[in-house]
Amino acid sequence: MKADPQLIAAFAPTGTLRASINVGNRVLAGIKPDAAQPYGVSVDLSVALAAHLGVPVELLVVDAAAKSVQAVAEEHADVGFFAIDPLREVDIAFTAAYVLIEGSYLVRDDSSITRNDQVDRLNNRIAVGEGSAYDLYLTRELRHASLVRVATSAEVVATFLQHNLEVAASVRQQLQYDVKPGLRVLDGRFMIIRQAMGIPKCRGEAATNFLRDFVEEMKRSGFVEQALIRHGVFGASVAPGTLDDEPKIRNPPP
Template identity: 65%
Template sequence: MTLSSSLLNAFAPTGTLRASINLGNPVLARRTDSAEPGGVSVDLARELASRLGVPVSFTSFERAAESVAAVTNEDADIGFFAIDPLRGAGIAFSAAYVLIEGCYLVRDASPVTRNEDVDREGNRIMVGTGSAYDLFLTREIKKAQIVRTALSEKVVDAFLRENIEVAAGVRQQLEADAARTSGLRLLDGRFMVIQQAMGMPKARGDEAAQYLREFVEDVKRSGFVADALARYGIEGASVAPATPV
């Protein structure tokens, strides 16, 4: 397929597709022994670059908010984010390619036994600053207090250190933290479904945004995303359903 020069320039104005990677989401990205990160997001960026016929480079961030800012400010050409209205002000999102559960974690001795028990006076919820669940809970929580820590992957450490009542985050990260620390349990169910999508600066135009949406639908339909989840041993996340483009 021959791609227009305007499309290529929209995706890679420097000649290289610059991908922003959020290492705070262990489901989709991870550190490796090499200079480049690994994971589902990285594989998707490489596949998109291959289809565009350009090289790819990666800039990794510890926090979702930093990764979002890189794309919004056009310091990166694409990124991998949970869809959120606040982020959508400067980013053109695809539909979701992966669905991830947001869950709560408490101590074994906690009187909190259900998700419905969390939003009560006297409860504090530890979240990662600028994460999808921070944005969601900031809108939804009415009575409990939200307490923030810089890194999403350090939420449980901060929850324990500061003696907070509840930790909120991606199920896989909380399960891993509970496995290494005795006396913790996840509440049944989920408080939100995180819709992980690809995004690019809105200023790059409709043609590029449409191509990105079509790319995401194709990698879902072809099994690329499912294969990547399996390759990295990701459990508890699912390929998002098809969305018309």
């Protein structure tokens, strides 16, 4: 892949590719307290895309998906990494997914809830990260339970405990990281979250198609899979190519 000057200008009008990196999703990225820069598959993809374009990269670090979406939609960032959702497609053009992850529920050990299909019941309150993919999905799908929204996914379990809520919902990896004695993550999933790259729609069809081809190349070459392994991400799967069948979530923890 090689970009022409017009394409480069569409991706990086400032001369630098500004990538929004959400460290609130442990599958995509993280940042260590003593480090200046984040790490993760989204960081690696940002660096690779900038190299393909022949421009430097600047990482805009945020702690929630909604902030990442806003940064790209308002063109404070040139590309971002977030789950595909119809509400986000108003201002953002998405690639196909590059990673599939699970949305899961957490409850207390003494909860009567043992299956995902028992969550959507009257009087069940579910803590979610505001504007996250699973918040948007559950807002559409729930008929009886109610949502309690918190600023970031990292605060979901703490809010669930503090306010004595019935359920916490998040990315499975975040719940497994936050689980404490007396809590359990339900088996299975309530949704598959399709993580993709996105670009402001106003950047044009040529830039969108280039980004889509870039993501397919990164999947096909093994780049995404190796990045997940390198950063110790388990329980996620490289998304299928656009012409492939969808796989099940794989790469379980050791």
